[in-house]
Amino acid sequence: MEKGKISSLQMAIMMYPAIVATAILGVPSITAKYAKTDLWLSPILASFLGYATVYIAYKLHKHYPKETVIQFSEHIMGRFAGKILGFLFCFFYIQVAGLIVREYAEFVVDSFLVNTPISVIMGSIIFLCALTVYGGLEVLGRAAQVFFPIFILAIFFFSIFLGPDFEWKNIFPILGNGVMPPIKGGIVPGGWFTEFFLISFLLPFLADQKKGMKYGMMTVFVVTMTLVLINLIVLFVLGPATSFKVYPLMSVARYISLADFFEHLESFIMAVWIVGAFIKLSVFYYAAALSTAQWLNLSNYRPIVWPIGILILEFSFWSLPNTMGLERYLVGTFPLFALLIQTIIPLFLLMMASIRKRKRQASQ
Amino acid sequence: MLLYKLPLMKNYRKRELIATCKKNGGSNLIRNINKLLRKPKQKNNDIQAEQERQDVKPVDFLSNHFDHNVEAFRMVYDRCSDVVFRPFLLFGKKRATIIYIEGITNVEGMEEFVLSPLIKETASETQPLNEFLENKLPISKVKRMHTIAECIESISSGNPILLYEGESAGFSLGLAKWEKRGIEEPIAEVGIRGPREGFNESLEVSTSQLRRIIKSPALKIQSMKIGSYTQTTVAIAYIDGLVDPTLIEEITNRLKRIEIDGILESEYIEEMIEDNPYSPFPQILSTERPDTACSSLLEGRAVILVEGTPFSLIAPISLFSLLQSHEDYYQRFMVGTLIRWLRYSFLSISLLLPSFYVAILTFHQEAIPTALLLSVSASRDAVPFPAVVEALLMEIMFEALREAGVRLPKQIGSAVSIVGALVIGQAAVQAGLVSAPMVIVVAITGISSFMIPRYIAGIAIRILRFPIMLLAGTLGLLGIMMGIISIVIHLCGLRSFGVPYLQPLAPLKGRELKDVLWRSPLWKMDTRPHLTGEFNRYRQSPDLAPSSKKGGDTQ
Numbered sequence: 001m002e003k004g005k006i007s008s009l010q011m012a013i014m015m016y017p018a019i020v021a022t023a024i025l026g027v028p029s030i031t032a033k034y035a036k037t038d039l040w041l042s043p044i045l046a047s048f049l050g051y052a053t054v055y056i057a058y059k060l061h062k063h064y065p066k067e068t069v070i071q072f073s074e075h076i077m078g079r080f081a082g083k084i085l086g087f088l089f090c091f092f093y094i095q096v097a098g099l100i101v102r103e104y105a106e107f108v109v110d111s112f113l114v115n116t117p118i119s120v121i122m123g124s125i126i127f128l129c130a131l132t133v134y135g136g137l138e139v140l141g142r143a144a145q146v147f148f149p150i151f152i153l154a155i156f157f158f159s160i161f162l163g164p165d166f167e168w169k170n171i172f173p174i175l176g177n178g179v180m181p182p183i184k185g186g187i188v189p190g191g192w193f194t195e196f197f198l199i200s201f202l203l204p205f206l207a208d209q210k211k212g213m214k215y216g217m218m219t220v221f222v223v224t225m226t227l228v229l230i231n232l233i234v235l236f237v238l239g240p241a242t243s244f245k246v247y248p249l250m251s252v253a254r255y256i257s258l259a260d261f262f263e264h265l266e267s268f269i270m271a272v273w274i275v276g277a278f279i280k281l282s283v284f285y286y287a288a289a290l291s292t293a294q295w296l297n298l299s300n301y302r303p304i305v306w307p308i309g310i311l312i313l314e315f316s317f318w319s320l321p322n323t324m325g326l327e328r329y330l331v332g333t334f335p336l337f338a339l340l341i342q343t344i345i346p347l348f349l350l351m352m353a354s355i356r357k358r359k360r361q362a363s364q
Numbered sequence: 365m366l367l368y369k370l371p372l373m374k375n376y377r378k379r380e381l382i383a384t385c386k387k388n389g390g391s392n393l394i395r396n397i398n399k400l401l402r403k404p405k406q407k408n409n410d411i412q413a414e415q416e417r418q419d420v421k422p423v424d425f426l427s428n429h430f431d432h433n434v435e436a437f438r439m440v441y442d443r444c445s446d447v448v449f450r451p452f453l454l455f456g457k458k459r460a461t462i463i464y465i466e467g468i469t470n471v472e473g474m475e476e477f478v479l480s481p482l483i484k485e486t487a488s489e490t491q492p493l494n495e496f497l498e499n500k501l502p503i504s505k506v507k508r509m510h511t512i513a514e515c516i517e518s519i520s521s522g523n524p525i526l527l528y529e530g531e532s533a534g535f536s537l538g539l540a541k542w543e544k545r546g547i548e549e550p551i552a553e554v555g556i557r558g559p560r561e562g563f564n565e566s567l568e569v570s571t572s573q574l575r576r577i578i579k580s581p582a583l584k585i586q587s588m589k590i591g592s593y594t595q596t597t598v599a600i601a602y603i604d605g606l607v608d609p610t611l612i613e614e615i616t617n618r619l620k621r622i623e624i625d626g627i628l629e630s631e632y633i634e635e636m637i638e639d640n641p642y643s644p645f646p647q648i649l650s651t652e653r654p655d656t657a658c659s660s661l662l663e664g665r666a667v668i669l670v671e672g673t674p675f676s677l678i679a680p681i682s683l684f685s686l687l688q689s690h691e692d693y694y695q696r697f698m699v700g701t702l703i704r705w706l707r708y709s710f711l712s713i714s715l716l717l718p719s720f721y722v723a724i725l726t727f728h729q730e731a732i733p734t735a736l737l738l739s740v741s742a743s744r745d746a747v748p749f750p751a752v753v754e755a756l757l758m759e760i761m762f763e764a765l766r767e768a769g770v771r772l773p774k775q776i777g778s779a780v781s782i783v784g785a786l787v788i789g790q791a792a793v794q795a796g797l798v799s800a801p802m803v804i805v806v807a808i809t810g811i812s813s814f815m816i817p818r819y820i821a822g823i824a825i826r827i828l829r830f831p832i833m834l835l836a837g838t839l840g841l842l843g844i845m846m847g848i849i850s851i852v853i854h855l856c857g858l859r860s861f862g863v864p865y866l867q868p869l870a871p872l873k874g875r876e877l878k879d880v881l882w883r884s885p886l887w888k889m890d891t892r893p894h895l896t897g898e899f900n901r902y903r904q905s906p907d908l909a910p911s912s913k914k915g916g917d918t919q
Contacts, residue, residue, distance in 0.1 A: 009872065108842060113727070116839065124839070128849050135857040142856035142870035143849075260733070267728040271841040278849055 001293065001301060004138035005207040008215040014144040015199060015219045016226075017151055018283040019050075021276035022103055023192045023223075024230045024249055030331055031231065032242035035185030038175060039235060039242065042185035043227035049343060050193035050220040056346045057200040058213045063353045065209065069200045069346065070294040076352045085345065086295040092341045093288040094308065096195075098315025099329070100284060101126060104277045105316070106323050111250055112270055122316055125274075129282045130309040133289055134302055137205055140282050147275045154272040155226065158253070159233055165255045166236040189227065191335035196220060197342035201287045246327075285312065424512050430529040434461050436512060437527075447519070454482055454528050463515075464524035470541035474524060477502045478537060497526070497535055505538025520595065544569065550652040550674070552819065557694040562652045563674040567597050570669050570676065573654040574601055578661060582606075585669075588619060590633070594626035597671040598633065601657075606664040608897035611861060615666055615679065630670040630677050637679075639859050644824040647860040649678040649685055656690050663892050664899055680861035680895055684868065684880045687711065689817035692883050700883035710812035715825050717812070718755045719836035719844050721805045725751045727840030746796035752837030754798055758806045759833065761787075763826065766810070862896045885909075 006014075031039040064072035069089060074082030105121040113121065132140050175182070196216065203212050234248045237255055245251045253266040289308050293301035320326050426433050434449070441447040446466050454460040462478070464471075478501065498506050505523070509515045515525045515534045522540030547569065550562030563570045571585050580603070587599040598619060602612055618637040627633060630650060638647045651657055652674040657667045660678045668677040678685075687707055692700040724731055725740070732740065747754060765784040769777050792798040809829070816822040828851060835843030858865035868876035876893045878884035887908035891901050 007871065113840065113842060120839075121842070124846055128846060128853065131850065132853050132856075135853060138864075138871075139853060139856045142864065142866060143852055145870035145872055146852050146856065146866065147849075263733060264730040267724075267731050267841050271845050274842060274845045275849065 001299070002137050002205050002290065004136045004141075005205055006137055006141040006202065008206050008208050008211040010141035010145060011199060011202045011206060011212070012215040012219040012222075013148045014141060014202070014279065014283055015196065015216070016148065016223060017144065017276040017279040018198060019192055019195055019219075019223045019280075020151075020226050021273065021280040022100060023189060023227055025103065025107060025247055025273075026327070026330070027189055027192065027227075028231050028234045028248045029243050029245050030188050030327070031185040032235075032248075033185075034187075035181045036177070036240070036243075037171060037173065037235065038177075038182040039185055040171075040228050040231040041175075041182040043189050043224050043231060045183055045186035046189035046193050047220055047224040049190045049339070050196045050223070051217060053194050053196045053343050053346070054199060054213070054216040054220055056343065056350050057197050057203065058216060060346060060350050060353065061200065061203040061209075061212065063350075063357065066204050068204055068290065068294060069197075069349070070291045072353075073349060076349050076356065083295070085349075086291070088341065088345075090288065090292045090295050092337075093284055093291060094311050095315050095319060096338075097281060097284040097288050097312045098317075098319050099326075099334075100277070100281050101312060101316040102320055103326060104274075104281070106326060107247060108270070108274075110323070111247065112267060119313075122313055125278060125281060126285075126309045126313055128278060129285045130305055132278075132282045133286045134305045137202070137286065140279075140286055143282070144279050147279060150272060151276050154269065155229070158256075158269065159229060161256045161258060162233055162237060162252065166233075167239060168236060170235050170239040171232070187335045188331060191330075191338040193220070193223075194338045194342040197346060198283055198287055200346070201290055285309070288312070425510055426512060426515070426527075426532050426534060428530070428532045430459060430461075430527065430531075433527050433534075437463055437515070437525075440512070440516060450479075452479065452483055455484070458529040460526065460528035462524050462526050463519055464539075465519060465522065468522035468540060468542040469524055470539040473503075473539050473541070474537070478524075478526070478539075501537070503537050503539065505536075507536045507538075509534045509536050517595070547573075553651065553653050553656070553690070553817075555689070555691040555694070558690055559653075559655050561654060563654060563657075563669070563676055565672055565674055567599060567669055567671040570654075570674070571599060571601070574658060574661070574667070574669075577654060577658045578603065583661070586612075586616070588616075590619065590622050591624055591626040594628070596627040598627070599669045601661060601667040601669060603661050603664070606662065606892070606900050607666060608664065608895060608899065610897055611666060611680070611895070614861060615668070619668075627670060627672075629673045630668070630675045633668060633670060634677055639861065643854065643858055644827050645683065645855070645858065645865070646686065646818075646820045646824065647679075647681065647858065647865070649681045649818070650675045650820065651678060652676070653690055659690075659693070662903070664895055680863040682860065682863060682867040683855060683865050686818045686821035687816065688879075693886070697883050697885040704883055707815055707817070710815040711825065714809055714812035714815070714822075715829055716832065716844065716848075717809050718759055718805055718829065719832045719847070721802070722751045722755050722833060723836040723840045723844055726837060740799070740801050743801055744799040747799050748797075750837070751802075752833065754802050755805070755833055755837075756830070758792075758798060758802055759809070759829065762806050762810055868893070 028039060031042045035042050060069070060072065064075065067075075070086040073085045073089075076082065077085060101122050104125060105118045108121050109116060109118050132143055196219070199212070199216050203209065206212050230249065234242050234252055237252045238245065238248060242248050250266050250269065253269045254264065256265050257263045285308070289301045289305050292308060293304055296304075298304065320329060424436070426436075434451075438449070441463075448464055448466055450462045450464070452460055452462070460482070462474070464474070481501070498508075507518075509518060509525065510533050515536070518534075518536035519525055522542060523536045523538055526535040526537060544566045545564060547561050547564055549560045553562075561573060563573065567587075574585070575583065582604045583601065584604050585599050585601045587597050589595045590598050600612065600615055600619070615637070619633070622633070622636045624632065624636070634646070634648045634650065635641065640647065649660075657676055657678060661667055665678055665680060668679070670676070688704070692704060695703075725744075729737060744751075749757070761784075765780065768780050768784075772780060789803060793800050793803060813822050813826060816825065828847075832844060832847035835847045837843075839846065855865050856870060864871060867873065868880045873894065875891055878889060879893070887904075887910065890904055890906055890908075892899060892903050894901075
C-alpha cells in the first residue's frame with residue numbers, strides 16, 4: 001500500500017501543523033467566550049486528551065504493528081462490525097477534511113480575497129494536497145520538513161514583534177471564577193487534540209517505530225505550548241475583546257509596527273499560515289485516502305486520490321450552510337464527534353484487543 | 365521538417381506530396397505531411413536501421429587472401445576521400461598495405477618508425493613476420509586485430525592498420541594523433557582562487573587531469589562506446605571504496621540502454637539517464653572543472669566524462685550541489701558561509717521578486733507604507749497596463765535581451781546591451797509604458813539570477829518565475845504561496861539516482877547540514893555525505909582543528 005518510510009521526527013513535524021494550523025485561527029476567540037481571561041489555561045487542560053489519544057493509538061499500534069485502524073478494527077471486532085467501524089472512520093476523515101477546506105477558504109475569502117469565488121480557493125488547495133498525497137507519505141513528510149521552520153520562525157517573530165503592544169495586566173484575574181471556565185473553554189481545543197489519533201495512520205510506516213510514542217508525546221507538548229503562547233499573545237494584546245473577534249490572530253497581526261515602515265503585515269501572516277493549512281489538509285487527506293483504500297481492500301491508494309479530492313470538495317459545501325454554521329458546528333458538534341471517533345472508539349478497541357490477547361494467552 | 369523527411373520516402377510518395385503541397389495552403393501542410401508520412405516512415409526507418417547496423421558493424425573475420433581483405437576495406441571506405449591506402453612491399457617481397465585516416469594519424473611517426481624500417485630490403489628472415497612486428501617496431505601500442513569491425517574501429521580512432529600477404533590479421537599501430545585544444549581556463553566556471561585548468565574536448569586529457577589530482581589506483585575509469593554513428597567514448601570515473609557499487613551498476617545500466625545516432629555533448633547523456641525527464645530542475649550536475657569533479661569523486665559520487673566536450677557530468681546530486689560553487693571551499697569558511705546565504709536569499713529574490721511586487725501592488729496595497737505607496741502610485745500614474753502585464757512584458761523583454769546577448773558576436777553584443785538598456789531603462793519609463801519601480805524590480809531580478817553559480821539551475825528558476833507571476837496577478841500572495849508549495853512538492857518527490865533532491869534538509873540529515881546551511885571549516889568536515897547504500901563515513905581524522913599549541917615542540 002505505502003512503500004515509503006518516514007522517520008518519527010518527520011511524523012512529529014507533520015502532526016504539529018496538522019493540529020496547530022486551524023487551532024490558532026478561530027479557536028482562541030471561542031475559548032475566550034467561556035474561559036474569559038483564563039483562555040491560556042484551556043489548551044493545557046485539553047492537552048490531556050491529546051496525551052491519552054497518543055497513548056491509545058500507540059498501544060493499539062503495539063498490538064497490530066503493521067496495520068492502521070481500518071485493518072485492525074476488523075481483527076478486533078470481526079469482519080462485519082469492523083467494516084462498519086472502518087466506514088465510520090473513512091467518513092469522518094473525508095468530512096473533517098472538507099471542514100478544514102471550508103474553514104481555510106472562508107478565512108481567506110473573508111479576510112483577503114473578497115471578490116474571489118470560494119470554489120477557486122478550495123479547488124486550488126485541494127489540488128495541491130492531492131499532488132502531495134499522490135506523491136506518497138515520503139513526499140508529504142519532506143514537504144512538512146521544508147515548511148516547518150518557516151511556520152515556527154513566523155510564530156517566533158510574531159510574538160517578538162508584538163512585544164511593545166503587550167498589556168501584561170490583561171492576564172488578571174487568574175482563575176477569578178473558579179476552575180470551571182477554563183475547563184469549559186478547553187472542550188473545543190480538546191476536539192483538536194483528539195486529532196492526534198492521526199498518528200495511527202503514520203505509525204505503521206515509521207522507520208524507527210520505537211520512538212513513535214516519545215515523539216508523539218513530545219508533539220502534544222509542543223502543540224500545547226504553542227497554543228498557550230498564541231492564546232497569551234491574543235490575551236495580552238486584545239484583552240477582554242478577544243471573544244468578539246472571529247480571527248483574533250489576524251486582528252492581533254494588525255498591531256505589528258516596525259520602525260513605522262513594516263505595518264499591516266497580516267497578508268504575510270496569512271501567506272505563512274497557508275503553508276500550515278496545506279500540511280494539515282494533506283495529512284487529513286492522506287488519512288482519508290489511505291483508510292478508504294484499505295477499507296475497500298485496494299492494493300494501492302493512488303487511484304482514489306483524485307476522487308476523494310472531489311468528495312472533500314463536495315463535503316466542504318455540504319457540511320455547512322454558511323460561516324455562522326461553521327462556528328456553531330465547531331462549538332456544538334465537533335468536539336463530541338471528534339472525541340467519540342478518535343478517542344472513545346479507539347479506547348474501546350484497545351480494551352477489546354487487550355481482552356482478546358489475555359484470552360488467547362489464557363487458552364494457550 | 366519537410367526537407368528532413370523527404371529523402372526517407374519513396375519517389376512516388378515524394379511526387380504525390382509535392383503535388384498536395386502545391387494544392388493546399390500552408391496551414392494544412394504540416395498535418396498532411398504527417399498523415400502521409402505516418403506509415404511508410406516507420407517501415408522505412410526499420411529497414412534503414414537494420415541496414416545501418418549491418419553497414420556499421422560487419423562481424424566478418426579477415427580472410428587469408430590479402431586482396432580480399434584490401435578489397436573489403438575499399439568497399440567499406442568507398443567515397444571516403446580522407447582515408448588513405450598506402451600499398452608497399454614488405455621487406456621488398458610481400459605486398460602490404462597501410463590504411464589510415466588523414467589528420468588523426470601521426471604521419472611523420474608512421475614514416476619514421478613503420479614505413480622506413482619495413483620497406484628496407486632485409487636479406488635474412490630469421491623470425492616470423494608477426495613476431496617481428498610485435499617485438500621490433502618502435503611503437504608503444506601494437507595490437508593484432510582479427511575482425512574487420514575491430515580494424516575499422518582502430519582506423520577511426522586514428523591507429524593505422526597494417527595488412528600484408530599471408531596473414532589473416534591486421535596490425536593496429538598506436539599512432540593516433542590529432543589537433544587538440546590546449547588546456548585552458550574553464551570559461552563557464554571562473555573564480556578568483558583555485559586551479560585555472562578546465563577539462564578538454566579530448567577524453568584522454570580529461571581523464572589524465574583527474575588522475576593527476578587523485579593519484580590513488582582506487583580511482584577507476586570505465587569506458588564504453590555510445591552512439592551508432594559517432595561511437596563516442598563515455599567514461600565513468602569513481603573511487604572504489606567510496607562509491608556505492610549499486611550506483612555504478614545503475615549508471616552503467618542506464619548508459620547501456622542508450623541507442624542513438626550520436627552523442628555530441630554530455631547533455632545528450634544527461635537527458636537520457638536522468639530520473640525525472642519532465643522536471644525543470646537538472647538532476648545531474650555538469651562541470652568543466654577537474655577540481656570540482658574530484659571533490660565529488662571524493663564524496664563518493666560518480667563522474668561521467670564524454671569525448672568531445674569539456675563538460676563532465678556528476679551524479680547523484682541534490683539541489684544544494686547546484687547552489688555551491690568551488691570557491692566556497694577556496695575561501696575562508698566565514699566568507700563561504702556568508703556568500704552561500706547571500707546566494708540563497710538572491711535565489712528566492714530571483715524567483716519571487718516580480719511576483720511579490722505584482723501581488724502587493726494588486727491585492728495587498730495596505731502592506732506598503734504610505735510614503736512608499738504614494739511614490740509608487742505616482743510613478744504608475746501614467747502606465748496604462750495592470751501590474752501583471754507590465755511585469756510580464758518587462759521580464760520577457762529582459763529574457764530576450766539576455767538570450768540575444770549570449771549568442772551574438774562580441775562586437776554586436778555591446779550594441780544589443782546599449783539598445784536594451786536604453787529601451788528598458790529609459791525610453792520605456794519616459795514614454796509612460798512602464799513605471800520606474802518596475803524597472804528596478806526587473807533589474808534586481810536579473811542581477812540575482814546571475815548569482816546562481818550553475819547556469820542550468822538558473823534557467824529552472826527563470827522558467828518558474830513566469831507561472832508564479834501569473835498566479836500572483838490572479839490570487840495575490842495566496843497565489844505565490846500556491847506556486848511555492850507546488851515547487852516544493854515537486855522537489856520533495858524528485859530524486860537523483862536514488863538520492864532525494866532536497867537531501868540534507870528533507871529528509872533531514874543533521875550531520876550534512878554543515879555543508880548546506882553553512883560552510884563548516886574544513887577541519888570540521890570529518891564525515892562524507894551519505895548518498896545511498898553503504899558508505900565510508902570518515903574522510904579525515906578528528907581533532908584537526910589547528911591552534912598555536914598544536915605545532916609540536918619547536919619554539
